[in-house]
Amino acid sequence: MCNCGSKDVLTPQIGVVTEIRTETSDVKTFRIEKPEGGKVFDFMPGQCAMLSAPGMGEAIFSITSSPTTKDYMEFSIKRCGEITEYLHAIEVGQQIAIRGPYGKSFPVTTEALKHKDLIFIAGGIGLAPLHSVIDYMLANRDDYGSIDVVYGARSKEDFVDYKELSEVWPKEKNTKVHLTIDKAQEGWTGNVGFVPQFLKDLKFTPDKTVLLCGPPIMIKLCLAALIEMGFAKTQVYTTLEFRMKCGVGKCGRCNVGNKYVCKDGPVFRCDEIDELPDEY
Amino acid sequence: MQKIAELIKKEAESLLKENKVTAVWAWQPGEFYYDNSPVCFTAPEQLDKLVYNEFCPSNLGKYLMAGSKKNETMAVFAKPCDTYGINQLIKDHRIKRELITVIGIPCSGMIDIKKIKNQGVKGIISVSVSGDDVIVTTAYGDKNFKKSEVLLAKCMSCKGSDYMIADKELGEKMEVKCQKLNPEDGVKKLEAMTSQERFAFWQQELSKCIRCNACRDICPACSCEQCIFDNQEAAVAGKASANTAEEQMFHIIRAYHVAGRCVGCGECARVCPQGIQLGLLNTKFAKDINEFYGKYQPGSDDDSKAPLVDYKFDDVEPTISAKGVR
Amino acid sequence: MLKINKAKWAELFAALSAQGTLYLPAEVDGKVDFTVWQDGTEVNLQATQTAKSIKNVFFPQIENLLDFKTDGLKLSVEQRMLPEEDTIAFGVRGCDVCSFEVLDKVFLKEPVDAFYKARREHCTIVSLACSAPDETCFCDTFAIDATNPGGDVTTWLVGDDLFWQANTDKGKELTEKIQALLAEGDEAGVNAQQKATKEIMAKLPLADFKIDPKIPAEQEKVFNSAIWKQLSDSCLSCCACTYVCPTCHCYDVRDFEIDNKVERFRCWDSCMCKDFTKMAAVNPRVSRLERFRQRYMHKLVYFPENNEGTFACVGCGRCLQKCPVSLNIVKVAKALGVAKDV
Numbered sequence: 001m002c003n004c005g006s007k008d009v010l011t012p013q014i015g016v017v018t019e020i021r022t023e024t025s026d027v028k029t030f031r032i033e034k035p036e037g038g039k040v041f042d043f044m045p046g047q048c049a050m051l052s053a054p055g056m057g058e059a060i061f062s063i064t065s066s067p068t069t070k071d072y073m074e075f076s077i078k079r080c081g082e083i084t085e086y087l088h089a090i091e092v093g094q095q096i097a098i099r100g101p102y103g104k105s106f107p108v109t110t111e112a113l114k115h116k117d118l119i120f121i122a123g124g125i126g127l128a129p130l131h132s133v134i135d136y137m138l139a140n141r142d143d144y145g146s147i148d149v150v151y152g153a154r155s156k157e158d159f160v161d162y163k164e165l166s167e168v169w170p171k172e173k174n175t176k177v178h179l180t181i182d183k184a185q186e187g188w189t190g191n192v193g194f195v196p197q198f199l200k201d202l203k204f205t206p207d208k209t210v211l212l213c214g215p216p217i218m219i220k221l222c223l224a225a226l227i228e229m230g231f232a233k234t235q236v237y238t239t240l241e242f243r244m245k246c247g248v249g250k251c252g253r254c255n256v257g258n259k260y261v262c263k264d265g266p267v268f269r270c271d272e273i274d275e276l277p278d279e280y
Numbered sequence: 281m282q283k284i285a286e287l288i289k290k291e292a293e294s295l296l297k298e299n300k301v302t303a304v305w306a307w308q309p310g311e312f313y314y315d316n317s318p319v320c321f322t323a324p325e326q327l328d329k330l331v332y333n334e335f336c337p338s339n340l341g342k343y344l345m346a347g348s349k350k351n352e353t354m355a356v357f358a359k360p361c362d363t364y365g366i367n368q369l370i371k372d373h374r375i376k377r378e379l380i381t382v383i384g385i386p387c388s389g390m391i392d393i394k395k396i397k398n399q400g401v402k403g404i405i406s407v408s409v410s411g412d413d414v415i416v417t418t419a420y421g422d423k424n425f426k427k428s429e430v431l432l433a434k435c436m437s438c439k440g441s442d443y444m445i446a447d448k449e450l451g452e453k454m455e456v457k458c459q460k461l462n463p464e465d466g467v468k469k470l471e472a473m474t475s476q477e478r479f480a481f482w483q484q485e486l487s488k489c490i491r492c493n494a495c496r497d498i499c500p501a502c503s504c505e506q507c508i509f510d511n512q513e514a515a516v517a518g519k520a521s522a523n524t525a526e527e528q529m530f531h532i533i534r535a536y537h538v539a540g541r542c543v544g545c546g547e548c549a550r551v552c553p554q555g556i557q558l559g560l561l562n563t564k565f566a567k568d569i570n571e572f573y574g575k576y577q578p579g580s581d582d583d584s585k586a587p588l589v590d591y592k593f594d595d596v597e598p599t600i601s602a603k604g605v606r
Numbered sequence: 607m608l609k610i611n612k613a614k615w616a617e618l619f620a621a622l623s624a625q626g627t628l629y630l631p632a633e634v635d636g637k638v639d640f641t642v643w644q645d646g647t648e649v650n651l652q653a654t655q656t657a658k659s660i661k662n663v664f665f666p667q668i669e670n671l672l673d674f675k676t677d678g679l680k681l682s683v684e685q686r687m688l689p690e691e692d693t694i695a696f697g698v699r700g701c702d703v704c705s706f707e708v709l710d711k712v713f714l715k716e717p718v719d720a721f722y723k724a725r726r727e728h729c730t731i732v733s734l735a736c737s738a739p740d741e742t743c744f745c746d747t748f749a750i751d752a753t754n755p756g757g758d759v760t761t762w763l764v765g766d767d768l769f770w771q772a773n774t775d776k777g778k779e780l781t782e783k784i785q786a787l788l789a790e791g792d793e794a795g796v797n798a799q800q801k802a803t804k805e806i807m808a809k810l811p812l813a814d815f816k817i818d819p820k821i822p823a824e825q826e827k828v829f830n831s832a833i834w835k836q837l838s839d840s841c842l843s844c845c846a847c848t849y850v851c852p853t854c855h856c857y858d859v860r861d862f863e864i865d866n867k868v869e870r871f872r873c874w875d876s877c878m879c880k881d882f883t884k885m886a887a888v889n890p891r892v893s894r895l896e897r898f899r900q901r902y903m904h905k906l907v908y909f910p911e912n913n914e915g916t917f918a919c920v921g922c923g924r925c926l927q928k929c930p931v932s933l934n935i936v937k938v939a940k941a942l943g944v945a946k947d948v
Binding site for chain 3: 256
């Protein structure tokens with residue numbers, strides 16, 4: 001029934017879930033491929049895709065795997081609403097509707113990030129979009145300077161991608177991982193405390209570029225801490241979250257100022273956010 | 281009307297200057313004399329924008345709800361019909377009586393600009409009203425009307441010039457002089473139809489609904505913080521107008537929810553952008569309630585119990601009607 | 607210039623409707639609105655404007671996009687056929703013709719919305735010049751010439767004659783198909799009408815209303831203006847303005863389960879609705895003031911910033927007519943001090 005060649009921008013493709021990993025009590029990672037194998041579409045780190053729960057609607061999610069992974073895409077998704085509830089209940093082998101990629105990626109191919117010393121700061125599920133960037137950079141290690149990953153979660157059971165954080169990334173060249181949890185816990189000998197304070201304790205020098213992702217309050221406090229430490233807003237990248245439906249800057253829902261978060265974001269540099277009206 | 285406007289301005293000024301209230305609800309002019317908007321004045325300097333003329337139909341009472349929640353002291357200028365709605369809001373605990381100052385202002389009926397425009401009048405530059413004479417100056421020449429012939433439908437069924445609640449009354453009371461309309465006449469016509477004819481009438485009428493919710497938002501009896509029709513998950517917000525059954529259910533359910541509390545202010549029918557005859561629906565409910573439970577005018581006081589939230593031992597029982605036939 | 611007398615209009619509409627579904631202004635439910643022409647339709651070309659805009663010809667209130675079918679773990683998706691129906695929009699006023707250009711800037715910008723594009727390409731627009739502007743009209747503010755409204759074909763109603771001029775290839779193609787009904791006409795009557803109409807427009811209350819094109823530079827000042835509270839206090843959030851506005855284009859994408867499949871459709875939505883920006887965790891625009899402000903900032907500031915100064919308003923005046931509490935874009939622009947005296 002489709003007079004194709006003219007595929008509409010809102011029409012998804014079919015993917016299949018080939019693996020599901022439980023990360024924490026409310027986060028799962030889903031691996032999605034084309035039914036015949038391979039990535040459903042190509043993308044750059046920081047970009048997102050719309051996943052459908054037929055009958056309930058769509059929601060937009062950051063792609064957490066790196067584009068350098070050739071054969072599949074992964075999404076780390078937190079269960080917090082209708083659509084994510086549906087996703088958490090599906091099984092391996094389930095076909096799923098997916099469309100994308102949407103949004104501006106982190107500028108990993110430009111001098112904005114290349115050859116720079118980088119700090120990744122994440123809280124909770126905020127690690128998801130940054131995961132894609134970190135893996136991309138580690139796959140092109142020589143193009144980037146030092147990498148420090150500062151990551152905080154409620155408890156050690158709430159760390160997403162714990163394997164990468166504890167076993168894989170610290171072994172990479174010039175790459176350090178700094179973990180913290182909110183409250184002291186038995187069996188945890190690492191740092192205890194919220195990320196903004198932890199950041200100050202780590203005493204980073206303000207010659208690095210920062211990628212920051214997490215709950216809005218954490219972003220606000222971390223940014224304040226970074227500025228206190230001498231960083232300029234032009235050195236900090238973050239992602240904005242807004243309700244999205246079309247993903248292509250037409251339905252008007254994610255319009256903030258003269259930007260559409262789905263199309264001109266979700267990645268923004270912090271000085272660009274200053275130019276937007278104070279609604280976020 | 282200009283004299284009354286002056287009195288209103290003076291009163292508003294003294295209320296604000298003497299800090300008796302922090303906000304005064306009245307009207308401000310638009311571009312064309314007939315497009316006044318409700319506005320909340322918070323400082324005496326703003327009052328040179330205050331207007332009161334034959335085009336101030338809005339009932340300002342509902343706007344007091346937001347301020348009441350924040351414990352703000354407010355004054356409102358209320359025409360006689362508006363006072364019914366204000367009483368209802370007080371009775372429903374939506375406005376705290378001690379926070380508001382109601383100033384009764386006289387009214388001899390508000391003009392319906394649509395009635396003038398429906399006679400082919402375009403390009404209105406200004407309107408002047410003197411007694412029963414309305415002179416409309418347009419880019420195509422002047423047109424004359426009799427005010428009594430171009431009043432809002434709700435004004436043609438005016439309940440009278442007495443204020444149901446007023447801390448102060450300004451000026452002399454005025455009467456609406458026109459061919460009076462009895463809202464029940466329209467209802468009687470419906471009652472005379474067969475049930476199929478009536479069903480077809482309402483199906484046609486309510487299919488025009490675009491679910492803008494203006495009727496609900498302006499109604500003094502409709503004051504739920506979260507309307508059941510705003511429930512996204514139940515998918516009854518009606519954005520898609522997938523089928524007209526939903527529009528019909530919205531209006532019938534709303535009529536039931538306000539039954540016994542509808543003051544008959546006529547605002548719902550006035551604000552409907554599609555011109556749906558909502559008055560007929562609510563008047564029918566009111567008429568039936570009067571017949572079943574005795575004549576009762578909601579809004580005439582702020583403490584009597586509405587018929588459907590009260591009972592008497594000799595109340596009519598549903599079993600009296602067999603299979604819907606009375 | 608061609609023309610056709612009133613006596614032959616019925617034939618004209620019949621001939622046009624043989625070329626495609628013909629939409630024209632007619633008496634519907636006591637109002638004048640665009641409707642599909644049929645024998646017996648009460649056409650009304652005198653009304654200054656229709657109650658609703660004609661945006662639904664390109665951007666229908668509900669549009670089925672695709673269907674999902676599930677079969678165990680398998681999922682199939684089938685996009686609905688793109689509209690192929692030829693349509694003719696007849697009697698479109700200058701303001702509405704220009705509104706299509708505003709919508710084009712949204713829907714035809716990459717990535718292109720295929721459904722909108724198909725409808726737009728299959729439609730021939732026959733505009734109708736204005737001769738009796740209303741006080742609520744202010745198309746002039748946006749440099750729209752109501753007396754020469756453009757489109758594929760422009761028509762002028764002078765007395766009992768409808769003058770006809772094809773502008774584009776599409777317009778010429780349509781004209782050829784109904785050529786037999788048209789006679790030669792001379793422009794004198796049209797020119798006289800245009801002059802008279804402009805004289806009337808100069809007398810109307812909004813003749814001097816202009817919006818300052820420099821607003822985007824003053825964005826922050828306008829955004830933070832204290833006047834928003836007073837403006838939005840009396841708004842009911844009823845969304846009637848967005849419904850009748852020819853350039854409002856916000857939409858929702860929803861699913862509808864029926865029989866053994868799921869239909870995904872697109873429907874009109876309004877930024878004035880409470881839940882428009884609601885997310886699981888937070889609602890960035892939870893108050894009416896914020897939503898009211900967003901609508902007007904979008905129309906007067908953000909859209910022009912992204913679209914070479916084009917405002918997302920064509921001065922049709924429908925919001926001035928429909929708002930239950932008489933709020934509208936003119937009042938907002940004046941109150942914010944972004945209207946300048948010409």
